[in-house]
Amino acid sequence: MPEYALPVSTPFQQRLSHYDLQLTRRPITTLQLNIGKLCNQACLHCHVEAGPNRTELMTRDTMQRILALVEASPEVRVIDITGGAPELNPDFRFLVKALHRLGRQVIDRCNLTVLFEAGQEDTAEFLADHQVKVVASLPCYSKENVDRQRGQGVFDKSIRALQRLNELGYGEVGSGLVLDLVYNPVGPSLPPKQQELEAAYKQELCELFGIQFNQLYTITNMPIKRFLTDLERQQGLTGYMDLLCENFNPTAAMGVMCRDLISIGWDGKIYDCDFNQMLELPLAHQEHTVWGVENLQSLLSKSIAFDDHCYGCTAGAGSSCSGELLAADSLY
Numbered sequence: 017m018p019e020y021a022l023p024v025s026t027p028f029q030q031r032l033s034h035y036d037l038q039l040t041r042r043p044i045t046t047l048q049l050n051i052g053k054l055c056n057q058a059c060l061h062c063h064v065e066a067g068p069n070r071t072e073l074m075t076r077d078t079m080q081r082i083l084a085l086v087e088a089s090p091e092v093r094v095i096d097i098t099g100g101a102p103e104l105n106p107d108f109r110f111l112v113k114a115l116h117r118l119g120r121q122v123i124d125r126c127n128l129t130v131l132f133e134a135g136q137e138d139t140a141e142f143l144a145d146h147q148v149k150v151v152a153s154l155p156c157y158s159k160e161n162v163d164r165q166r167g168q169g170v171f172d173k174s175i176r177a178l179q180r181l182n183e184l185g186y187g188e189v190g191s192g193l194v195l196d197l198v199y200n201p202v203g204p205s206l207p208p209k210q211q212e213l214e215a216a217y218k219q220e221l222c223e224l225f226g227i228q229f230n231q232l233y234t235i236t237n238m239p240i241k242r243f244l245t246d247l248e249r250q251q252g253l254t255g256y257m258d259l260l261c262e263n264f265n266p267t268a269a270m271g272v273m274c275r276d277l278i279s280i281g282w283d284g285k286i287y288d289c290d291f292n293q294m295l296e297l298p299l300a301h302q303e304h305t306v307w308g309v310e311n312l313q314s315l316l317s318k319s320i321a322f323d324d325h326c327y328g329c330t331a332g333a334g335s336s337c338s339g340e341l342l343a344a345d346s347l348y
Contacts, residue, residue, distance in 0.1 A: 026322070026323055026324050027261070027324055028322055028324045028327055029322055029323075031264055032269065032322070035266040037266060037270065039270070039274075039275060039320060039322070040275070040319075040320070041274075041275055041276070041315070041317075041318065041319075041320060042275045043091050043276060043313065044091065044092055044276055044277065044312050044313060044316070045091060045092060045094060045276050045277075046092070046093075046094040046095075046096055046273075046278075047082075047086065047089075047094070047096065047277070047278055047280065047312065048096040048097075048098060048277055048278070048279045048289075048290055048337065049074070049082065049095065049096070049097050049098065049111075049279075049280050050064070050074075050098050050099060050100070050279065050280070050281050050282055050290060050293060051073065051074040051079075051097060051098075051099060051100075051105045051107075051108065051111065051282055052072055052073035052074055052099050052100045052104065052105045052282050053065070053067075053070035053071075053073075053099065053282065054066070054067075054070045054071065054073060054099065054100045054101065055067055055068065055070065055100040055104070055127065055130075056068060056101055056104070056127070056129060056130050057101070057127055057129060057170065063238045063240050063241045063290070063294050064099070064241065064290075064294055065241045065242045065294075066099060066101070070100065072282045072283070073105050073106070073282060074105060074107070074282040074284075076107045076110060078282075078283070078306065079107055079110065079114075081284065081306045081307060082280060082284075082306055083111075083114050083115070083118070085309065085311060085312055086115070086118060086120065087118060088310065088311040088312075089311045089312040089313055091312075091313060092120070092312055093120060093121055094120065094121045094123065095115050095120050095121070095122050095123065096123040096277075097111070097112070097124055097125065098125040098290065099125065101126075101127055101130040101133075102124060102125060103126065103130050103131075103133075103136055104130065104133070109142060112124075112142075112146055112148060113146065116146045116147070116148075121149060122146065122147075122148045122149065123148070123149045123150075123151055124143055124148050124149070124150050124151070126143075126150050126152045126177075127152070128152050128153065128173065128174040128177035128178065129170055129173040129174060129177065131177045131180065132173055132176075140177075140180050140181055140184055144181075144184040144185065144186065144193055147192060147193065149194040149195075149196070150181060150186060150194070150195050150196070151197075151198060151337075152178065152195065152196070152197055152198065153174075153197075153198045153200075154174055154178070154197045154198065154199070154217075155199055155200045155201075175225050178195075178221070178225070178227045178229070179226070179227060181193075181195055182195075182226075182227060187228040187229040187230055188228060194230050195228075195230055196229065196230050196231045196232070196233060197217065197229050197233070198232075198233045198235055199217070199232060199233065199234045200235055200236075200237055201236070201237055204237070204247060204252050204255065204259070206236060206259065206260075206331055206332045207234035207235065207236060207332075207333075207335070207340075209234075209333070210232060210233070210234040210339050213232060213234060214232035217229075218232075231339070232339070233338060233339030233340075234333075234335070234340055235335050235339065236260075236328045236329070236332075236335035237328070238291050238325055238328040238329075239257060239260070239325055239328060240291060240325050241294055257324070257327070260327035260328055261327055261331075264327060264330055264331060265330055265332060265333070265334060265342075266330075267334075267342065268329075268330050268332070268333060268334025268341045268342055269329075269330040269334070271334060271336070271341040271342070272329050272334070272336070273289060273336040273337060273338070274288040274289045275320070277289060277337075278315060279292070279293050280306060284305045284306040284307065285298070285303060285304070285305050286304040286305060286306065286309070286315070287299055287321075288320050288321055290337070291325060291326075291328070291329075292321055295325065297321050298321065299315065299318050300318035300319050300320075301319075301321055304318075329341070
């Protein structure tokens with residue numbers, strides 16, 4: 017197993033030391049799986065650099081090994097499946113069915129427009145039949161902003177997809193079918209307050225399109241990969257990093273998702289989070305794979321690998337794959 021040298025102390029690590037923050041791992045309750053970088057979109061803010069020409073896809077063998085680890089790790093109750101567009105992996109349904117049989121809560125990170133791709137005509141029904149929680153990307157309720165960030169025509173398709181999910185019961189109180197939406201800022205700024213923006217989303221989407229959903233997550237754009245390239249192109253990287261650093265919140269830092277989440281890449285490598293995965297920053301600075309561990313709780317002793325992109329999760333109200341950190345139940 018190759019070893020990675022510990023990095024020189026970074027400004028983010030120094031900031032943690034300044035506040036005497038010891039961010040150790042808690043029991044792992046969420047497993048995030050990136051099952052491929054293939055996507056029908058190529059969004060400007062995408063930290064995965066996913067797109068139609070990517071070929072990286074998790075194999076069924078890797079999925080079967082992950083299923084064995086999940087079965088051996090009863091504390092892990094939530095399996096968060098992402099991509100790319102995870103539905104485009106040929107074994108997506110095999111994985112979801114197996115996790116459903118194991119009694120785990122399954123989350124599908126859906127970009128909505130994938131539901132109109134060839135072969136995906138019944139994907140919405142499949143998700144409902146297996147009680148999959150849908151976390152759907154809709155970076156704004158404005159057509160102009162969505163199409164600018166995600167591509168021409170994406171907004172109209174997204175609205176039609178949300179209406180289809182509503183028809184199946186998603187977002188309806190008491191249905192058991194959860195539909196959450198995700199907001200990302202269009203440019204280099206922090207998200208607005210999640211609760212206030214959620215109210216605006218619900219009003220606009222209901223009045224204009226009759227759409228219902230459960231919660232809105234506001235997620236800060238991470239200064240890595242495609243968004244980083246766009247910042248550099250516009251000479252905005254320094255200003256954005258200054259913004260994140262100036263808004264560092266030690267209370268939000270205590271709730272970072274990597275403390276109780278593990279991320280597994282399409283190739284079976286294990287990371288602290290999806291962002292570290294995209295930077296190939298390995299768990300505890302050593303390469304770990306699903307074939308090298310007996311269960312997921314064995315990773316509790318591994319230190320968390322932090323670097324300066326982590327300012328993105330700790331600025332303002334904080335940011336995680338479940339939205340604002342300071343609104344999360346785990347902080348109270």
